[in-house]
Amino acid sequence: MSITALLVLKCTPDTPNPVILAHAFDFSGFNYFYHPNISEFVRFFGSTVAGRTLPSQRQSVKHKDEVVHSYNRNGLCAVGFMDDRYPVRSAFSLLDQVLDEYQKIFGETWRSAKEVSKQKWPYLVEALEKFKDPAEADKLLKIQMKLDESSIIFHKTIDGLLARGEKLDSLVEKSSDLNKASKMFYKRARKTNTCCTIL
């Protein structure tokens, strides 16, 4: 499961074409010669989808075997190109995080942007890498997976405990037998000692 591209765009009603503010691409899955084509496609598609996304709206568009998720928040729009096995919820929480980061770092300067910005935003690039695994993006998913692992471990522990219980039961049986036998031994020894005079 991989992310092909992440884009941050500005799409307010006053700009007819959304402006790409930051982008990060990962075309490793595609043929090298198609890279510029795909880059063009990603830009075009991303800006179209972002332009059609109304504020406070989340959308997912399926294109062949890639899914484009876009999330518009007050004019700042994040678009992600992922394959269709990436869970939708994680995708949107990832876009959420990206937008938060962007707003934290760039503040409100993006509102005045009119042209495609040339600056690179390294966070986006490493986000692309880091969030290949949807569990990273979605905390809920991570928690769920960890809880599942813990419950498996717990079940194994319970099984071991049951086995221990059985062993302890057999031990208690054996020890009580031993107790009785030793008691008989003691009694017999006492009996031979004091009972009959030696003949």
Add this chain to the structure above:
Amino acid sequence: MQARRGQSSYRDRTEEFFGIVETLRRSTAPDAANNVPYGGGGGGRRDDPRSAVANQSEFKKRAAVIGLAINQTSQKLSKLAQLAKRSSVFDDPTREIQELTAVIKQEISSLNSALIDLQAVRNSHNDERTISRDTTTHSATVVDDLKNRLMDTTKEFKDVLTLRTENMKIHEIRRQRFTSNPSKESTNPFVRQRPLASKPAATQPAPLPWASSSSSSSSSSQLVPRRQGEAESSPLLQQSQQQQQQQMVPLQDTYMESRAEALHNVESTIHELSNIFTQLATMVSQQGEIAIRIDQNMEDTLANVEGAQSQLARYLNSISSNRWLMIKIFFVLIAFLMVFLFFVA
């Protein structure tokens, strides 16, 4: 001729009936209102003292009025059910349905308040003067009956509304399947109160889907406000088409629902884990007890074996020390033998 054949197995009680009617008419004039679906409560009224009759008749009047209104409401409801069932994709009698829903909702709320008034009236009557036990039980039964009927009506109302929303969902799906536009302009009639409740901010609060999905469950005491909420949302739906974003809502619906579901799963997993923990703890404590028993057994065994060993050691000692005694005894025996031998030989 055929009418006359065979035994007449019925008793003609027409005169009794007329007599009762006369008595009733003489006792209270407003008894005529009892002909309404109120039921056969009029027969027992004869025995009441005159002073209480006026109050009772007021009670009866009100109860009769309420019963009639409940009947009418249920009729309207059945009409609404008809409309909701037969709605097709293209000629949706939405407006009539909306009107009917509003009317029914109003009637139900007014009936509810009327019932509450009736109950208050009855309580005030009970407090004023001493009346027979039968009267109290009767009025209580009447009020309960009316309440039950009202509850049934509201339940039917709710069912009709659910049916209606399902139908609209199906329409929605069909429309999406057959039109080639992206579903931005489509209506979202199955959105409950989300256009109002959702903030345009980024994160939606997670309890929203629970709140909206729980509106389909109703408790009897809150039937009326619930129905108000549901019925209000349907006129709102029309507005929502013009105002708010529509595409957002089903997708955020699924998004929010998936988040809610994930949270539910997490919560249930944690519950299971806590169960497992408690079981673990109990089992460990039980096994600890078993271990203590084993320990006890082993100590006893040790004590026994040590005792036995000491006994045997003493025995050994006694044996080894007794040999001298034995030798002495043997010597004595041999001395006797010698004496015998000397005597014989």
